[in-house]
Amino acid sequence: MEPADNPIDELEAAIAAAAAELHPSVPAAALERPPRPELGDYSTNAAMLAAPLVGAPPRDVAGRLAEGLGKRLGERVERIEVAGPGFVNLQMSELWMRNAVALVAARGRRFGAGVADPPRSLLVEFVSANPTGPLTVASGRHLAYGDSLARILEFAGNRVEREYYLNDAGSQIDLFGASIAARISGAEVPEGGYEGDYVAALGERIRSEHPAGLDAAELGRLGVELMLAGIRATLERARVRFDGWASERSLRAAGAVETAIVELRDRGLVYESEGAVWLRTSRFGDDKDRVLIRADGEPTYFAADIAYHRDKLERGFEVLFDVLGADHHGYVGRMRAAIVAFGAEPEAFEVAIMQMVNLVEGGERARMSKRRGDFARLDDLLDDIGVDATRFFMLMRSHETPIDIDLELARAHSSDNPVYYAQYAHARICSIFRTAAERGTEAGNGPPPAGTLEPAERSLIARLLDAPGQIARAASRREPHGITTYVRAVAADFHAFYRDCRVVGAGPGLEPARLAVCAATRDVIATMLDLVGVDAPEEM
RNA sequence: GCCCCCGUAGCUCAGCUGGAUAGAGCGCCGGCCUUCUAAGCCGGAUGUCGCAGGUUCGAAUCCUGCCGGGGGUGCCA
Numbered sequence: 001m002e003p004a005d006n007p008i009d010e011l012e013a014a015i016a017a018a019a020a021e022l023h024p025s026v027p028a029a030a031l032e033r034p035p036r037p038e039l040g041d042y043s044t045n046a047a048m049l050a051a052p053l054v055g056a057p058p059r060d061v062a063g064r065l066a067e068g069l070g071k072r073l074g075e076r077v078e079r080i081e082v083a084g085p086g087f088v089n090l091q092m093s094e095l096w097m098r099n100a101v102a103l104v105a106a107r108g109r110r111f112g113a114g115v116a117d118p119p120r121s122l123l124v125e126f127v128s129a130n131p132t133g134p135l136t137v138a139s140g141r142h143l144a145y146g147d148s149l150a151r152i153l154e155f156a157g158n159r160v161e162r163e164y165y166l167n168d169a170g171s172q173i174d175l176f177g178a179s180i181a182a183r184i185s186g187a188e189v190p191e192g193g194y195e196g197d198y199v200a201a202l203g204e205r206i207r208s209e210h211p212a213g214l215d216a217a218e219l220g221r222l223g224v225e226l227m228l229a230g231i232r233a234t235l236e237r238a239r240v241r242f243d244g245w246a247s248e249r250s251l252r253a254a255g256a257v258e259t260a261i262v263e264l265r266d267r268g269l270v271y272e273s274e275g276a277v278w279l280r281t282s283r284f285g286d287d288k289d290r291v292l293i294r295a296d297g298e299p300t301y302f303a304a305d306i307a308y309h310r311d312k313l314e315r316g317f318e319v320l321f322d323v324l325g326a327d328h329h330g331y332v333g334r335m336r337a338a339i340v341a342f343g344a345e346p347e348a349f350e351v352a353i354m355q356m357v358n359l360v361e362g363g364e365r366a367r368m369s370k371r372r373g374d375f376a377r378l379d380d381l382l383d384d385i386g387v388d389a390t391r392f393f394m395l396m397r398s399h400e401t402p403i404d405i406d407l408e409l410a411r412a413h414s415s416d417n418p419v420y421y422a423q424y425a426h427a428r429i430c431s432i433f434r435t436a437a438e439r440g441t442e443a444g445n446g447p448p449p450a451g452t453l454e455p456a457e458r459s460l461i462a463r464l465l466d467a468p469g470q471i472a473r474a475a476s477r478r479e480p481h482g483i484t485t486y487v488r489a490v491a492a493d494f495h496a497f498y499r500d501c502r503v504v505g506a507g508p509g510l511e512p513a514r515l516a517v518c519a520a521t522r523d524v525i526a527t528m529l530d531l532v533g534v535d536a537p538e539e540m
Numbered sequence: 541g542c543c544c545c546c547g548u549a550g551c552u553c554a555g556c557u558g559g560a561u562a563g564a565g566c567g568c569c570g571g572c573c574u575u576c577u578a579a580g581c582c583g584g585a586u587g588u589c590g591c592a593g594g595u596u597c598g599a600a601u602c603c604u605g606c607c608g609g610g611g612g613u614g615c616c617a
Contacts, residue, residue, distance in 0.1 A: 030559090032559095035560060035561075035563095036561085043560085045559060048597090052597090058597080085559065087559080087560065167617065170616090170617070171617075172617055175616095192616085287542075287613085291614095291615045292615095293615085294615040296615080298615085300615065301616075301617045302617090326544080326610090326612075328617090329543075329611080329612060329613095330544085330612050332543095332544090333543080353544070353545075355611085356611085396552095396554095396565095398553090400544095401545080401546070401553080402545085402610075402611095403552095406552085409566080412579090413579060414579055415578090415580060416565080416566070418565075420579055421565095423579090424577080425580095427577070428576080428580080431576065431577055432576045434576085436576075439576090477557095482554095485554065485564085488564080489564085495580055495581065496581070496582090499581050499582080500581095502575080502576075503576060505576080518576095
């Protein structure tokens with residue numbers, strides 16, 4: 001792990017040391033921002049945690065902690081106070097704040113990198129939509145979540161691979177081929193088949209390129225190939241790059257399914273009943289056992305997926321992370337059971353269950369159904385509101401919450417639109433640097449005069465120092481939406497700073513100090529936007 | 541029946557590995573451009589954190605029960 005180089009680390013260390021003096025086994029305390037700025041820059045609950053151990057009232061303990069902290073921090077801190085039930089609040093000195101900014105600016109786009117502790121290797125599987133149709137808006141949420149999570153985990157210092165599992169074999173593909181054949185010949189689409197207009201268009205295209213005529217299996221294979229090309233193009237538009245594509249057909253052809261079943265049979269977990277082959281998933285917490293091979297001899301989707309997850313384990317990943325739709329949540333128990341059956345820890349399998357996405361315009365909702373023809377395509381959404389808004393809006397809420405995307409708002413080029421709001425802050429800073437370059441002011445390199453750290457500037461700096469913590473939190477909790485929430489707060493703090501603090505022409509010492517604040521802010525915003533796959537424009 | 545998610549301001553939601561007077565955006569009302577982008581900023585009003593118990597010095601947050609909404613529960617994938 002590269003050095004975190006975060007000014008807050010030093011503060012946390014000082015608090016831990018001072019707390020240890022009160023009692024050797026004080027639990028790790030929180031370093032927080034107080035609820036109101038007049039209370040100070042930072043706050044710790046260490047004294048309240050220590051009070052029961054020490055056997056003294058929290059406020060008394062806080063007083064002693066404050067004393068110890070004062071000695072340790074010296075001139076780095078301006079004011080230390082005991083407040084409320086026993087918080088110790090710290091107001092940092094101007095010098096500490098200015099030094100902190102210089103450090104953040106020096107770290108640039110690497111500020112906040114490498115915070116994972118300990119770093120792990122993860123395989124993140126996401127989207128994995130069946131190649132029997134174009135990507136939907138729902139896939140858009142999966143892609144925004146999965147890709148951003150991967151970016152965040154990587155930036156935090158973990159080893160990450162992104163993979164797409166392609167269901168290019170099995171009954172759905174047979175059905176897809178039969179559906180195309182029906183469309184070409186003008187027959188009825190088979191029961192439960194694919195009825196979307198795109199299937200007819202696909203049939204039309206294949207017929208013109210292959211006048212000789214093809215059987216349903218060939219049509220299915222060709223159809224998958226064409227749909228997959230479209231899916232890849234959509235992913236590229238959405239700025240998603242996969243490290244690997246796992247194919248169910250290849251897995252089956254390589255005998256991976258049989259191998260996996262043999263291994264499970266050797267472990268005594270497979271039995272036959274009613275003509276089918278079953279896995280004892282109930283032994284590992286699943287509600288009931290599951291079928292691996294149907295009575296008709298065909299392996300189930302589950303069996304193939306088991307083989308795939310076994311393959312992931314064999315490739316040495318510590319964490320297998322699957323991004324699944326809410327309709328697959330019943331699947332989690334059995335898959336985890338299968339992974340445990342192979343000898344892995346249950347924690348090695350992690351799942352994010354994505355709730356649904358609704359597009360809203362003027363109060364109207366459009367729901368999506370893939371097996372019919374009327375679903376909302378991701379490409380249409382990208383055409384409509386663009387990649388930046390699509391990705392940002394998908395990550396404004398926890399993935400566990402259903403989301404409504406207001407298309408009018410997402411299209412709007414105004415401060416009401418959160419993605420423009422954040423991007424605008426970045427552009428504004430770039431504009432300040434352009435102006436500074438044009439004017440070439442003689443700012444001087446000395447320290448800024450004392451008493452020039454405005455409250456808005458102080459708040460902004462404290463916010464920037466929060467970046468590594470926000471990244472660590474988003475990574476460890478698998479919550480990319482923390483990043484969109486945070487970057488909006490950074491932008492808001494910057495806009496307030498911009499109002500109160502003149503930068504270009506601020507005077508000797510002060511102008512370079514404020515330019516450093518601007519540079520640090522610009523880099524933090526750019527980093528955060530990049531973590532969610534959104535552009536940081538220099539002009540708007 | 542069982543499993544998962546949700547219930548916080550008029551609306552959409554953050555906060556939920558316990559901490560100070562519960563936040564943001566939208567919407568509503570009122571201000572601010574001769575200086576670095578007004579795609580911005582400032583001020584104002586709004587809450588039984590679904591209900592009831594429990595644990596705790598302290599609960600929106602943890603536990604139990606209940607109510608309401610959504611989703612899932614296939615030898616489909």
